[in-house]
Amino acid sequence: MTGSGLGLGAGLSADSVAIAFDGRAVLGGISLTFRPGEVTAIVGPNGAGKSTLLACLVGLRKPGSGVVRLDGQPILSLPPRDRARRIGFLPQSPEIAWGLEVEVLVGLGRIPHAGAGGLSAADNAAVAQALAATDLAAFARRDVTTLSGGERARALIARVLAGQPRWLVADEPLAGLDPGHQLDAADLFQGFVRDDPGRGVVVTLHDLGMAARIAHRIVVLARGAILADGTPGEALTPEVMAQAYGVDARYHAGPGGPAFELVGRLKS
C-alpha cells in the first residue's frame, strides 16, 4: 500500500505518482508496490486514470511528480532497451500495421534482445516457446490479418511473452473477447506468474467478475486515487463498489470459484 520505502526492494513501484492534463488532476499522488508472484488487477470506472497509471508504470509517460521504480531504480533512468527487456507492455487495442506472419509478429517481441544481424537461435527458441504457450504453433505461418479476434489477441500476448520479460503489464487485454477466450487469456496471465514466482502481472480490467477470478490482488482506482487495495474479497466490498461506480454489487467466494453479482444502479 505504501511506496517502496528505501526504494531498494524488488518489484515495480509507484511512489507518489501524480499527473495532470490541462490543470485537471488525472492521478493524485499514487503510491503502490506491485509484488512479484502476483497478478494485480487495477479496476475502476471510466476516466479513473487506469491507463495513465499504466503508461507511467512502463515508462511511456513521465509523471508530473513522483517516481516509478523497477527493482529500486527510477524507471526513466533505465536505458530504453534494458527497460523493454524487463517489462512487456500490451497496449489497449494494439495496432498491427502490416500483414505479417504470426511467427514474424511474435518475433517483434525479441527486438530488445536481438542483435543487428536478426534473430539468433535463442531468439527463435523464445518465439517457438511463446507460440506453444499460447497454442498458436499451428498458426505460425498464418497472416495475422486473417486471424479471428481471439486468435489475434493470443498472438499479441505471445508477442509480449516472446520478450521473456519479468513484468507483464497489459491495458484491457480481455476487452472484446468472448468468455471462452477471456478465460484462455486469463490462464496465460496466471500461468506467467505460476511458472516463475519472480515474475509479476499488472492488468487493467473492466470486468470485475473476471478481475475477482484471476487476480491475487485488486486495486480500485477512482478519480485518480486509490479507493481500495487488497484481495478480491477485501477490495470489492459493497461500500467500495457504491463509492467507485455508484452500483449495488456483491462479491461471493463461492464453491465454484469467486462470483460477482451486479444488483443494480444506486440512486444518488
Place this chain on the structure above:
Amino acid sequence: MTRRGLTVIASLLLLLALLSGLSVMSGKVWAPFSAWTAGSDDPRWAIIFELRIPRTILAVLVGGALGLSGASLQGYTRNPLADPGVLGVSAMAAFGAVMTLYLGLSASAPWVMAAAGMAGAMVGVAALLGLAGTSGGMVTFILAGVILNTVASAGVALALNLAPNAWAAQEIIDWLMGSLADRSILDVRIAAGPIVVGALILLSLGRALDALTLGETGARTLGIDLNRTRILLALGVGLTCGASVAVTGVVSFVGLVVPHLLRPIVGERPGALLVPSALGGAALVMAADILVRLTPSAAEVKLGVAMAALGGPFFLFMLVSMRRRLT
C-alpha cells in the same frame, strides 16, 4: 535474414548483373563484349567507358536510393502509398536544386546543386514529419505530401517564371524531366558518397521500422528511441533522395512501385524489405533506362517522363485496390 529473403536478394543481384551488362552494351551504338577489349583506339571504347559505365553506375545508385527511401518511408509511416515523390520529398529536392540553376550557382562548383538538393530533401522530410505529427495517420501523411508538392512546384514555377532568359528556363525544364543521359563520371563521384552514407543510415533503421509495425506506443515499449529514428530517417532520405534528384532530376514512383511488388515475395516486415527494395529499385531504373535508350524516337524519351507514364496508372491501380483501407 530468412532463406526466402536471401534467395530474393541473390536473384535480384543476378538480375542487376545481367541488366548492367545489357546497359553497357545497348544504345544508339551497339557495343558487344568484343568492343570492350578492342583497346582505346576503337571509338566504341570511349562510349563504353565515358558514357555507358557512368550511366550504369548512376542507374544503380539512383534506383537503389529511390527504392530504399521509398521502403523506409513506407515502413515509418506504415503506409504502402508513401514514396519520396508522392510525399513531396523529391519535389523539395528539385526545388533546392532548381534554385541553384536559377541563381546561376550550379556552375560555381559541381557539388553545389547536390548540396542544395539534399538540403531541400531534408527540409522536405522534416516538414513532413512536423506536418503529419508524431501519430499521423495514412491520410494526414498524404495531405502533408500534397502541401509539400504544391509549395515545391510553386517555387519551381516561380524560378521558371523569373528566369532571366529562355536558355536558363530550358536548362531547368530539361533537368526537371529526369534523365540519366550524358552523365559523366563526375556525376557519379558527386552522388556516390551521399547515397552510400544515406543508404547505410536507412539500412540501420530496420529494427526500428519493424517495431513501428506495432504503432508508436508498441515501438517505444520495445525500447526504440523514436526521436533518433526520425532524425536518422530525415538524414537518410535527405542524403539518398537529395543526391539522386540533384544528379538525375525527378524520377518518381520507383519508391512506390518496388516495395509493393516485393511485399508478396519477401513478406511485409518493413526491415526485411529494405535491401530487396534497394536492389529492386536499381534493377527497375536500369531496365527503364535501357528501354528509353532503345526507343526509336528522334529525341530520347526522358527517364523521368517514362517512369511517370508507367507509374501513374500503377498508382491508380494501387489506390483502387486499397480503397477500402483508406476510409
